[in-house]
Amino acid sequence: DLLHKLAHSVFLSRLPNTFPPVASYRFRPVFFCVVYWRLASNISTQYPVVDHEFDAVVVGAGGAGLRAAFGLSEAGFNTACVTKLFPTRSHTVAAQGGINAALGNMEGDDWRWHFYDTVKGSDWLGDQDAIHYMTEQAPHAVVELENFGMPFSRTEDGKIYQRAFGGQSLKFGKGGQAHRCCCVADRTGHSLLHTLYGRSLRYDTSYFVEYFALDLLMEEGECKGVIALCMEDGSIHRFRSKNTVIATGGYGRTYFSCTSAHTSTGDGNAMVTRAGLPCQDLEFVQFHPTGIYGAGCLITEGCRGEGGILINSEGERFMERYAPNAKDLASRDVVSRSITIEIREGRGCGPEKDHAYLQLHHLPPQQLATRLPGISETAMIFAGVDVTKEPIPVLPTVHYNMGGIPTNYKGQVITYTPEEGDKVVPGLFACGEAACASVHGANRLGANSLLDLVVFGRACAHTIADICNPGEKLSPLKPNAGEESVANLDKLRFADGSMRTSEIRLNMQKTMQNHAAVFRTGKVLKEGCDKMDAVYQTLDDIKTFDRGIVWNTDLVETLELQNLMLNAVQTINSAEQRQESRGAHSREDFKDRMDELDYAKPLAGQVRKPIEEHWRKHTMSTVDPKTGKVTLKYRPVIDNSLDAEDCAAIPPAIRSY
């Protein structure tokens, strides 16, 4: 009653026609209610707000989110997992290839070789302490998954089958192709997610499924929780917690053609941007070499791992020219660029000469059926191709975002200033594709992402368990925290401009696709930045149609569009500023990598350039959400491993396969 009276007195002076708060929920009574009274609408515009208190909140229930959530529950924390999708619908389910770990089932292996491959794959933009952590933990993480019940493919003697994958070598690149990608046929992500989901049912994590997280609740630079919309009934929920973990995945849907799910909309990155915090390295977008031409569906690198080859219109295995050692299993950015060059030089396949072929019919049908059943089916459905007889038409397609929310190797979100260095944002963590630890740097190796999910999902849980205890009292939160998010929601729900959500989204996607693709040039990027700015301004003129609040997917897609836009403007502006080619960011007007020293020449006698004069540094981007203006700063790469004696750091070198 007292709280009801408080609500009345707080809001009576601010808004007319205040309504009494709604009935209490099982955790806390409601004490806050925002009301907008609009005429000529018989749909309720009252937004009942329900408050929850937890020890930890995880946003996102894909591979990383689930692993963090049940890791926390296992450690005794009262955990909420807020997700806009049912857990097994998260995009992790679509991952095909596998998960890397130096188990040594196929040949002798050492995690330090995996460490070397990953550092090299990142084009020396990855933070070596995080890479050390991930590759050292990899064998343990994979065996843990197997013990959870994950049905890995097996060798003859029952051990986990490991296949060859891009960029993986033995003996620091000198010992030939490594076989360290553990897989479940070609459905590893599906199997991993279902295993994690099944395992998570053992714990008492509270799942809030089909709750769309709107914003972080930040006070004085500390994260105190998340505010979310329940899609089923339109109620608003504030999840108060000392520890918030963001695991919301990537933002492939900023591009017109991508392998990502419709729901990959970078919600976590956008929430962090709106909180005034930076995102890191967003210009590094991975183009997977083999997405089906036209459909964009993914054909796993595992095809090439099993012996598949890329062919141009002359029937030539062209990768032999671009990567004499690794050939088709070179790093993804190298292969994507090679395919694009072949097409550009007129050796593309098909009537328009605009794609390449992936040939598998030289492999035994039995191998295709056991190791690659999923893509056999995908190729038939989306390209009408029988892989035992014909090649699959493929084209580089947007697939992964190396960049994201900057964290240290423990999963804590950080900001950076040159004076104070890295500083942890209290109460905020991130893992998975949404985070940038950075283990992938400028380019991700295949099968390292599933590893990233489970290792850093668990790392977030461990870090939280190290720094606080279950049941700790929460610091107070302002009674009207989250008000702007609800105001934004209401504004979008009744938006009556002239452009539909789908129209603005298409404009954004086409701009990104045409101006920030595999090969980028300064002039085209600048045009793209201006166009993207114009598209950003059209958000003010948006029109939505569904005025309801129950399952309003029109509204949700519009909120997702706002999130996508924030990601897109940062991506294209960061790309325009970075005047070098590194990893997946390839500039035709700046073809070389610009490091602090010229590693193509002998180092003796060279003078180290200061950070302002070279590009081996992370981009930290922020946006003013009202204007769409992007501000860029830079942060040094971490070049030392966690333990120099156990694992020596790898100094930069020229990257060739």
Added chain:
Amino acid sequence: LSPRSHASMEQCSAIANAMVASAFFATAAALAPEPRIKHFQIYHWDPDTTGDKPRICGPIVLDALINIKNEMDPTLTFRHSCICGTCAMNINGGNTLASLNKLDINTSKPIKSYPLPHMYVKDLVPAMNNFYAQYKSIEPFLNKRDESQEGKEQYHQTVEEYIFCACCSTSCPSYWWNGDQYLGPAVLMQAYCWLIESRDEFTEDRPSKDPFSLPLLPGGSEVLEYIEKVSNTMWQQTE
């Protein structure tokens, strides 16, 4: 002024008449030079509007649905993401996934699209809560007596393609009428999967749990065997 008044019958027919097949099928079948009009009849019901009666408004099917949502009626509600099983719905009488169901290019026949039987929330969105709760009840995780071990035993790979789409359960009349007691074919199939899991050490305890009580079918106790046989036959056929 009803918020849905723009979707009147006349407007729907006019809108449906303007629909063009998606360019998605360019690789599968060459598009004819003139637009080929395919009529869609989609179940459309808004729980927010009291007294609202269900209205039928006039490639892969999911592409067509997305096209309709983008360009004709953004209030159309359905779940879709990636190859995950969430877009399950009833298309032309059969439960299937909209993302895998090819558009029938015969333009004289309309496509009828309904939510999964007996489970709807709004438009084409089914309520999955009971279904998920039943899955949880069969304890779909590995149990070991000593969990400090690291095992690497051979595993019999079945049903790893399982995607929780609920198409089979919601085709089953027994599940419609007794969904609160009968686990349904989907969950029973998963239960079988955990029964045969060689690494699980609590196999004997699994069938004794209450959820394994006999389903309401004639010849009830043989249903597990039946489902296994059906499942094996289907996989053999697809291979």
